Amino acid sequence: MPESPKDETKSLKKSLEYVAKLISTAFIVILLLIGAFLIYYFISAKIVSKKTGLPPKLSLYTIVSGSMAPAINRSDIIVNVRIDDFTTLKIGDVITYKSQSSLIENMTITHRIIDVKIKNDGSREFITKGDYNLSADSSPVQQRDILGKTILKIPKLGQIQFLLATKLGWLLIVLLPALGIIIYDILKVFKVLGVTGKAEKITGKDITQVVEKEENKKIIETLEKIKKNPQLFARNHTEVRNNEVIQEEKNITPPIQNIDESKVNETSVNNNEQPESNEPLKIFPNDEDNNNFDNPNEL
Secondary structure (H helix, E strand, O other): OOOOHHHHHHHHHHHHHHHHHHHHHHHHHHHHHHHHHHHHHHHHHHHHHHHHOOOOOEEEEEOOOOOOOOOOOOOOEEEEEOOOOHHHOOOOOEEEEEOOOOOOOOOEEEEEEEEEEEOOOOOEEEEEEOOOOOOOOOOOEEHHHEEEEEEEEEOOOHHHHHHHOOHHHHHHHHHHHHHHHHHHHHHHHHHHHHHHHHHHHHHOOOHHHHHHHHHHHHHHHHHHHHHHOHHHHHHHHHHHHHHHHHHHHHHHOOOHHHOOHHHHHHHHHHHHOOOOOOOOOOOOOOHHHHHHHHOHHHO
């Protein structure tokens, strides 16, 4: 049997709700994973750098200039891995380092290696250049200044960092979603209250009738059971009545342990005692009555 348009609408609505719920759940899971990774990264980076003085095994940097365009653009995030063996670095690799140039001393730079030179002591120094720049960097990069080699680029993700650095970004990304969740919960409460109110308006007048119908239905079911099996009902009724009688007898007759034995003994002694008297036992209270008994003709 084909579904009616109303049923199709309900089915479509249910499917859309399921998809929306799935997307929101996936989004929340992704955010939680990113948050967990960032927490792990910052904590491990602090611990490693504090203990060894070396850069962390993995590091993240946000690009703030266009000197490496078009390979790496502004607001891209790069992932670097620490270099333990500098002989593995070659021409064409992109590295992040601390600049020793007088113009930009101690600034973090990410440029490409265009030449490698071996010094007399066996260490290496690297000539670097930005892809967008016309000339090489003024100062060679020493091994001790290298923070890591770039292995991954995440395009435009750094825009979130730039946005969070502003008051407007903080408002849009943090406060507005929180406010939206609060408003959504309030609307859900009002919706539930509205549905409850409508139900009371529709069924409020007939609610007693509904209750009476339910009670009558139970009575009818009981009567039907009695008709089908009257002997069972009679036996159950007799058992109930016997239980009631037993309970009444328990309430009337005091328990044996509550009877005072001293009073029982006293009553027994009083019953066995006979009054002491020397006078003859009189059947009638006076002599006249006795005379009347001897002379029945005078009655």
